[in-house]
Amino acid sequence: MLKVLIVDDHAVSRTDLKTMLDWENCGFYISGEAYNGIHAIQLMEEDVPDIVITDINMPGMNGLGLIKQLESEYPQVRIVVLSAYDDFDYVRQSMKRGAMDYVLKHKLNASVLLDILKAAESSILAYRNERDKQNEMYHELMISKDRSRQELISKLLEGSLSGREEILNEINALDITMDSENLIVTAVEIDDFWLIEERFSIKEVDVFIQTFLDISKEILIDWEKSVVIHTSRGKFAMIFSLGHNHSRMYIHNQLYTFLNRIRSEIKKYLNITASFGVSKVCNEIKLLHQAYSEAVSILKDKFHKGKNGIFIDSTTSKHEEGFFCLDIKDEKAIYAALKNQDFETVKILIDAVFNKISSMRLSSKSTQIICAELINIVNKTSKDAGIEMSMLYTAGDIPYNLMQKYEVLLDIKAWILNLYLKLIEILNRMKYRDSLSSITHKAMEYIQNNYKYDVSLQDVAEFAGVSSSYISRVFKEECQMGITEYLNHVRVEHAKQYMEYGELKLKEIVNHVGFNNYNYFFKVFKEMTGMTPLEYEQTCRK
Structure with a gap:
């Protein structure tokens, strides 16, 4: 609805105008009343109306003074002049100054007023359409000019x-x-x-x-x-x-x-x-x-x-001073330490490789070639141990492609060390499982294959072919933890893996690994890792 401001020094005249129409049903509403031009300008500083209906003869600033100021400061406002005087000079001056219509008070009625307001409405809509067209043209011109600027700067840089x-x-x-x-x-x-x-x-x-x-x-x-x-x-x-x-x-x-x-x-x-x-x-x-x-x-x-x-200043004029491949002796040492699940030795050997990369100032491409050799050692060890690649890498990830995304040497090194640590943990679990009974093995197998879904003790027992009470007792004796705790452990490990690769949002991960409640996931994750899921996710981004 369009806003209308009534300006008249007589309260009776303002009341007559307010009661002459059912304003809101006609598409308008009275946003304010003023007793002279000065008062009207003060009100408009707070809320600008669309239409001003003003008397001519008022103390202080009269209607002509108000029209002059509105034409200068608020050209979008439509002005209708009312007067008790049938004076041609007033008509001429008010129309010249910007009023769109002039009506004598004694001739004003609901029908005349509504016609005037509708005419003002049409004028306002026409003004707005024209303004919007000009703004759109200006916006398109600015976009085109900005694009031309970017093209020129790009050519200069090329x-x-x-x-x-x-x-x-x-x-x-x-x-x-x-x-x-x-x-x-x-x-x-x-x-x-x-x-x-x-x-x-x-x-x-x-x-x-x-x-x-x-x-x-x-x-x-x-x-x-x-x-x-x-x-x-x-x-x-x-x-x-x-x-x-x-x-x-x-x-x-x-x-x-x-x-x-x-x-x-x-x-x-x-x-x-x-x-x-x-x-x-x-x-x-x-x-x-x-x-x-x-x-x-x-x-x-x-x-x-x-x-x-x-x-600001490059530390070296060249970013690649040389190139090297892993020595056969180094490869064998890393492979042996990996098979023996000796992470400390693995870390010392990989530290030495990355120190050499850093001292020689090798480029990222040369570094990736060396890291590909380190990945090959992991893959060979996994194959020898009968470990599925899916246990090391998230579905759809090619390790060589994933490695290329990292932008700094420290991130690549952290990723490689994490990969080696993950393999050692899997090898340790396999070694540990060799001492477990077939019933516990079956329970672990079922949980590993079904952790994404709702898993009950009865489901695990049926798969193992024993009673719920028996498998619960045996599993706890051999693993030093209950089946529910083991299930949560598996789910949290998979959640960590998803966080590391950044494929899914946290809330998606929660459902993806079998937790139905985020708060419960939050509690379990913090108990097992010592940090919240958000804190862990942040460490993966560093």
């Missing part, structure tokens, strides 16, 4: 534009706030962006990227001239104009302050981290692509230094 005059002309035409010299490029990437892509829909990921851009742009407003664009899959480029020459230390301190603010805000609002690689100063805009390549190269330091970093 090096596909070389003519200085051409570049400057396009920058000026698109109103890009960037100088032609003394520039620094920063390459940015969201850490573990693959996890975001796996957990969210394409539309949600787009919103995520836009939010990152919005946060960055908001902070970079304080830098006199800067540009930020999204280049690809969670990767961004920022260009900073330095203006007058400053010392290298001053520039880096200023830049670090701004980038650190971005790090802080994205952690606060998006709960993510990002890494930044910063180029040296570029003295010529047509060479911007070289600075960008340098920034991307410096960002590769993340692999060895870790996530959530600002890398």
